[in-house]
Amino acid sequence: MTAVFGVDIGGSGIKGAPVDLARGALAEERHKVLTPQPSAPEAVVAAVREVVRHFDHRGPVGLTFPGVVVGGRTRTAANVDKGWIGLDAEGLFREVLDLPATVLNDADAAGLAEMAHGAGRGRRGVVLVLTFGTGIGSALFTDGVLVPNTELGHLELRGKDAERRAASAAKERHGLTWEQWAGRVDEYLDLVEMLFSPQLIVIGGGVSRKHEKFLPLLKDREAQVVPAELRNDAGIVGAAMAAARAAD
Numbered sequence: 174m175t176a177v178f179g180v181d182i183g184g185s186g187i188k189g190a191p192v193d194l195a196r197g198a199l200a201e202e203r204h205k206v207l208t209p210q211p212s213a214p215e216a217v218v219a220a221v222r223e224v225v226r227h228f229d230h231r232g233p234v235g236l237t238f239p240g241v242v243v244g245g246r247t248r249t250a251a252n253v254d255k256g257w258i259g260l261d262a263e264g265l266f267r268e269v270l271d272l273p274a275t276v277l278n279d280a281d282a283a284g285l286a287e288m289a290h291g292a293g294r295g296r297r298g299v300v301l302v303l304t305f306g307t308g309i310g311s312a313l314f315t316d317g318v319l320v321p322n323t324e325l326g327h328l329e330l331r332g333k334d335a336e337r338r339a340a341s342a343a344k345e346r347h348g349l350t351w352e353q354w355a356g357r358v359d360e361y362l363d364l365v366e367m368l369f370s371p372q373l374i375v376i377g378g379g380v381s382r383k384h385e386k387f388l389p390l391l392k393d394r395e396a397q398v399v400p401a402e403l404r405n406d407a408g409i410v411g412a413a414m415a416a417a418r419a420a421d
């Protein structure tokens with residue numbers, strides 16, 4: 174089978190690697206470059222090309238984007254340059270990389286990977302994968318099927334965008350202790366639980382690496398709350414999965 178490549182475009186870094194789809198793992202060590210600042214489309218696309226060219230890859234490429242993506246077009250850009258709004262990102266990547274390209278939301282990509290190879294493996298019913306980082310990303314699944322672009326990080330919490338209060342960047346910004354931040358995460362989880370009644374909530378994003386610091390501080394709730402298993406690689410793996418599906 175043709176190799177499939179995954180690229181995770183984040184607020185601070187752009188990382189990519191060829192993916193072993195059967196194992197749901199990176200086939201080679203990933204290559205990372207810093208996300209250009211400002212993160213305007215042309216600069217990011219050039220950085221992505223550098224990441225892909227680092228490998229001798231000639232197959233489909235899947236790419237994550239930290240905003241809403243519908244039909245390859247990026248529609249929102251909460252934490253990246255506003256030049257992405259309304260752009261045919263998929264078309265742009267195809268042209269510049271000269272390879273088949275598929276673009277999807279970053280949390281959706283992480284969710285696909287967790288459902289296939291990580292903490293959501295084999296789980297039916299309603300599963301919510303949440304990523305805590307610069308923002309809060311969400312991926313909603315029902316019986317393993319993704320409802321894309323749910324954007325639950327922008328629910329309103331105490332009169333504010335929820336991600337401004339409860340993303341892990343809010344912990345850094347306000348110098349919160351783990352206990353204080355866990356309190357905010359609990360409030361946020363109360364809200365999503367009230368709205369969606371998920372049976373399982375998977376907590377991902379960079380901070381999930383330190384899950385033992387805050388998951389035990391969260392209160393008991395109806396939904397089972399577990400850490401993501403693929404951690405840093407979830408976006409790359411999920412992006413490659415989406416590209417493979419599109420190439421089928």
Ligand code: BGC
Binds near residue numbers: 307309
């Ligand atoms: C964006 C989402 C994204 C999340 C995590 C939010 O601000 O609106 O699309 O998934 O951040 O990057």
